[in-house]
Amino acid sequence: xxxxxxxxxxxxxxxxxxxxxxxxxxxxxxxxxxxxxxxxxxxxxxxxxxxxxxxxxxxxxxxxxxxxxxxxxxxxxxxxxxxxxxxxxxxxxxxxxxxxxxxxxxxxxxxxxxxxxxxxxxxxxxxxxxxxxxxxxxxxxxxxxxxxxxxxxxxxxxxxxxxxxxxxxxxxxxxxxxxxxxxxxxxxxxxxxxxxxxxxxxxxxxxxxxxxxxxxxxxxxxxxxxxxxxxxxxxxxxxxxxxxxxxxxxxxxxxxxxxxxxxxxxxxxxxxxxxxxxxxxxxxxxxxxxxxxxxxxxxxxxxxxxxxxxxxxxxxxxxxxxxxxxxxxxxxxxxxxxxxxxxxxxxxxxxxxxxxxxxxxxxxxxxxxxxxxxxxxxxxxxxxxxxxxxxxxxxxxxxxxxxxxxxxxxxxxxxxxxxxxxxxxxx
Ligand code: HEM
Numbered sequence: 013x014x015x016x017x018x019x020x021x022x023x024x025x026x027x028x029x030x031x032x033x034x035x036x037x038x039x040x041x042x043x044x045x046x047x048x049x050x051x052x053x054x055x056x057x058x059x060x061x062x063x064x065x066x067x068x069x070x071x072x073x074x075x076x077x078x079x080x081x082x083x084x085x086x087x088x089x090x091x092x093x094x095x096x097x098x099x100x101x102x103x104x105x106x107x108x109x110x111x112x113x114x115x116x117x118x119x120x121x122x123x124x125x126x127x128x129x130x131x132x133x134x135x136x137x138x139x140x141x142x143x144x145x146x147x148x149x150x151x152x153x154x155x156x157x158x159x160x161x162x163x164x165x166x167x168x169x170x171x172x173x174x175x176x177x178x179x180x181x182x183x184x185x186x187x188x189x190x191x192x193x194x195x196x197x198x199x200x201x202x203x204x205x206x207x208x209x210x211x212x213x214x215x216x217x218x219x220x221x222x223x224x225x226x227x228x229x230x231x232x233x234x235x236x237x238x239x240x241x242x243x244x245x246x247x248x249x250x251x252x253x254x255x256x257x258x259x260x261x262x263x264x265x266x267x268x269x270x271x272x273x274x275x276x277x278x279x280x281x282x283x284x285x286x287x288x289x290x291x292x293x294x295x296x297x298x299x300x301x302x303x304x305x306x307x308x309x310x311x312x313x314x315x316x317x318x319x320x321x322x323x324x325x326x327x328x329x330x331x332x333x334x335x336x337x338x339x340x341x342x343x344x345x346x347x348x349x350x351x352x353x354x355x356x357x358x359x360x361x362x363x364x365x366x367x368x369x370x371x372x373x374x375x376x377x378x379x380x381x382x383x384x385x386x387x388x389x390x391x392x393x394x395x396x397x398x399x400x401x402x403x404x405x406x407x408x409x410x411x412x413x414x415x416x417x418x419x420x421x422x423x424x425x426x427x428x429x430x431x432x433x434x435x436x437x438x439x
Contacts, residue, residue, distance in 0.1 A: 038077055042084045045070040049090040053097050060101065066094070066112045068229040071119070079235040080122055081311040088123045095120045105144035106221030114140070115225075119232055129319035132312055133244055134230045135251035139322070141226060142252070147259060154226065155252050155289075157216055161227055162245040162296070163190045164208035167201050171238050172301040182299035189296055234311040237304040246297050247317070250290045254322030257286040261329040265352055268359055274370055276359065280377035280424075283326075287384035294391035302399050309406060318343040318407030325349035330356045330381075330423040337418075339409055357424045375426065382422040389419045 048067035055064045074087065083091075095116040102113035114137045121131035130136040138158075142150040166186045172178055183201065190204050216224045231244035264279035317323070324344040327335035332355030336346060354362075360378040363371045393415050405411040 038074075039084075041070075041077060042074050042087050045074045046084070046087045046090045049087070049094050053090075053094055056097050056101070063108065065108070066098070066115075068115070068225060072229050072232070075119070075232045077236070079233050079240075079311065080119065081234045082236075083123075088120070091116060092120050092123060105140050106223075108222055108225075111137075111141075111222040111225055115229060122234070127312075127314060129315040129317060130321070132234065132315045133247045133251065134232065135248050135320075135322075138226060138230070138248055138252060139255055141222070142255070144221075148256065151252050151256050151259075153215065154223070155249055155256075157212060157223075157227055158245055158249045158252070159189060159293075160208050160212050160215070162186075162242060162249070164205060164212060165241050165245070166296070167205040167208065169238065170201075172299070172304070173238075175301070178299055178301070182296065185295040185299060189292060235308055237301075237308050239300045239304045240308050242296065243300055243305070243308065246293045249293060251320060251322050253286045253290040254320065254326055257283045258322055258326045258329065260286070261326060261352075261356055264356060264359075265329065265354075268354070273359070273366060273374070277370075277373040277377040280356075280374070280381050284377070284380040284384040287381070287388050291384065291388045291391050294388075294395050298395045298398055300395075300399050302401075305399050309400075313406065316343075316406035318405070318409065320344070321349055327423065328352065328355075331425075332358060339407065339414070343407060360424050360426065378424040379426045381424050382426045385423045386420065389415075389421075393419050 045067070048070045052064060052066055055062075071087075071091070075083065095113070098109070098113040098116050101109050103109035105111070105114075115134075118131040118134050118137060121127040138154060142154055144150075163186050166182065170179060170183060172182070187200060187204055190208070212227065213224075216227055231241060231248070233240040233244065260279040260282040264276045264283075267273065267275035267279065318339060321344050324335075324340045325348075327337075327340070328346075328349055328351040329335075331351075332353055333351045334355075334357075336351050356378075360374060363374045366374065393412070396412055396415060400411065402412055405414060409415075
């Protein structure tokens with residue numbers, strides 16, 4: 013597990029080495045990483061059938077020192093060559109060969125002009141890992157690890173510096189996320205941090221294949237902004253939860269197709285649970301420093317959550333053709349995330365054909381889904397208003413104005429469309 017201090021926070025420490033010394037060290041670390049990558053390529057060429065571990069640690073350290081947007085060109089060249097080598101021997105997930113190929117694909121995507129939301133956040137890689145086994149079980153473990161790592165990172169390197177009030181809000185939100193104490197004195201933080209240090213290695217080690225790498229070698233930040241780790245981990249976790257919700261929506265539709273409608277409500281409750289868990293993260297996301305986020309956006313142009321396959325798919329399974337909004341259809345084609353027919357909302361509308369008990373259960377579960385969906389939407393809206401205000405979105409929409417149009421649209425049509433105003437704050 014990488015414990016390197018994020019460079020942005022390191023720079024601000026008293027007694028840090030002067031800039032020239034830091035530049036020299038950075039160049040040495042990059043040269044060492046390049047040499048490790050080249051050695052790996054040679055070793056693979058000499059013994060194509062042998063498992064040769066890729067030097068993830070050396071490369072990840074460099075990326076976290078300078079960001080993918082600022083990697084030395086000769087290191088990028090070596091990584092692009094390694095990408096071809098890895099692709100030729102990738103194998104299936106969750107093997108290390110698959111991980112190496114997929115990881116290098118994400119890392120070199122900006123240099124090759126192929127960067128997307130999915131390669132930047134590495135959420136597709138995480139999703140594939142979970143789908144290579146019992147998806148819901150693996151997703152539960154991986155999500156606990158992602159959130160645990162987020163909490164540990166924020167407790168180790170508290171931020172944002174220079175804004176005591178915001179830093180205090182983040183500390184409280186992070187402890188809340190960990191399910192820790194309501195108080196947030198230094199002793200509480202120390203206790204939760206110790207728990208994370210114990211929990212993370214022990215939870216990652218027994219997992220199949222590359223689970224520890226999923227934590228230690230992601231995320232790969234584009235910049236040196238300290239808040240980027242928090243942002244990307246939050247996206248990774250919420251994307252995984254969207255996939256979990258999608259899996260349950262699909263399972264509910266399958267129960268209907270098998271004429272087992274009594275099995276639908278538990279899946280709807282599971283959709284609501286996943287959305288609820290995702291919303292909780294916004295309490296932390298809202299503490300992102302707007303100036304840092306501005307620089308992260310500038311370095312990751314062309315990527316945005318409008319390209320989220322999981323959220324688009326969830327909406328299309330629930331709302332059917334009504335979920336095919338022009339903006340999301342442009343970003344995620346219906347081939348990748350088709351609209352369901354009948355949709356889950358259709359099933360809920362037809363609930364009257366069931367007996368009293370099932371009808372009541374179905375409506376109750378559907379109302380919960382809509383409550384949690386609208387909670388997510390409103391919390392997201394509140395974060396966007398606070399962090400970027402009225403500027404256009406990275407997906408080419410008008411940003412806040414676009415989100416406002418949809419902030420009260422339920423997933424299953426059980427709630428009045430303009431029930432409440434969007435929230436100005438967190439969940
Ligand atoms: C600082 C935090 C965030 C900001 C400033 C932000 C901003 C935005 C904006 C402006 C849009 C409108 C589309 C566009 O880009 O043009 C959007 C859409 C979206 N965002 Fe975020 N976002 C943030 C965090 C997140 C997180 C953590 C997630 C979780 C995966 C997320 C998921 C989404 C989704 C799914 C959409 C599409 C919604 C739709 O089409 O209705 N956002 N975001």
